[in-house]
Amino acid sequence: xxxxxxxxxxxxxxxxxxxxxxxxxxxxxxxxxxxxxxxxxxxxxxxxxxxxxxxxxxxxxxxxxxxxxxxxxxxxxxxxxxxxxxxxxxxxxxxxxxxxxxxxxxxxxxxxxxxxxxxxxxxxxxxxxxxxxxxxxxxxxxxxxxxxxxxxxxxxxxxxxxxxxxxxxxxxxxxxxxxxxxxxxxxxxxxxxxxxxxxxxxxxxxxxxxx
Numbered sequence: 001x002x003x004x005x006x007x008x009x010x011x012x013x014x015x016x017x018x019x020x021x022x023x024x025x026x027x028x029x030x031x032x033x034x035x036x037x038x039x040x041x042x043x044x045x046x047x048x049x050x051x052x053x054x055x056x057x058x059x060x061x062x063x064x065x066x067x068x069x070x071x072x073x074x075x076x077x078x079x080x081x082x083x084x085x086x087x088x089x090x091x092x093x094x095x096x097x098x099x100x101x102x103x104x105x106x107x108x109x110x111x112x113x114x115x116x117x118x119x120x121x122x123x124x125x126x127x128x129x130x131x132x133x134x135x136x137x138x139x140x141x142x143x144x145x146x147x148x149x150x151x152x153x154x155x156x157x158x159x160x161x162x163x164x165x166x167x168x169x170x171x172x173x174x175x176x177x178x179x180x181x182x183x184x185x186x187x188x189x190x191x192x193x194x195x196x197x198x199x200x201x202x203x204x205x206x207x208x209x210x211x
Contacts, residue, residue, distance in 0.1 A: 016034055017114055017115060017117075018034050018035035018038070018094075018096075018113075019034075019112070019113070019114050019115075020035060020114075021101070021111070022068050022110060022111040023110060024110070026050050026069065027047075027048055028046050028049055028050070029047060029110065030047070038086050039054065039086070040087045041054075050065060052065070063082075068111050071100050071108075072111060075100045075106075077098065078097065078098045078099075081095040081096070082094055082096075093122040093123075094116065094118065094119075095116050095118050096114065097113065098111055098113045099111070099113070146159055146161075146166070147159065147160050147163065148163050154177070155180055155181075156177035156178065157174070157177065157183060158175065158176075159174050160174075167182070167183045167186040169182050169183060
């Protein structure tokens with residue numbers, strides 16, 4: 001049994017993800033090295049304690065303890081995410097899952113969990129969101145009509161909702177790509193875009209950019 005436990009601990013402690021197990025009172029019975037490293041605590045200082053005992057912010061600790069109890073009550077896995085600031089003052093973003101460990105009779109005997117650090121991904125997504133906000137602000141401030149791109153080979157114009165609405169084209173359809181004729185017809189009903197080429201110039205990659 002001791003050898004099995006050693007093998008179990010070795011396997012789970014050589015992964016960057018945090019893995020842990022709770023008893024039915026919501027107290028830690030196992031914590032792998034990755035999570036202990038984040039906490040800057042030895043194993044003996046974590047086993048037998050809950051999130052309140054470990055100094056988590058009261059609101060977060062209450063939420064996590066409640067989620068453990070929910071998994072026990074429902075026997076269903078639970079996924080969530082949260083920011084967390086470690087002892088070093090660094091704030092990271094984490095996704096986690098809690099799953100019930102069932103006994104042979106179907107009752108819950110423990111709750112296991114796994115947490116992944118998604119800080120880098122979250123920061124990238126936030127930077128992208130802010131970039132899009134700045135772009136939209138610039139377009140609105142400058143009186144621009146929107147953003148778009150035209151693929152000559154497939155005769156598909158891709159644009160944002162603002163540009164599509166000006167030409168009375170369904171925004172969802174425009175985002176997926178609509179024929180140029182649908183946009184031209186909004187200005188000149190019945191006139192096809194093929195062979196027109198007015199106010200346009202070729203693009204090296206096969207697209208046509210209209211001014």
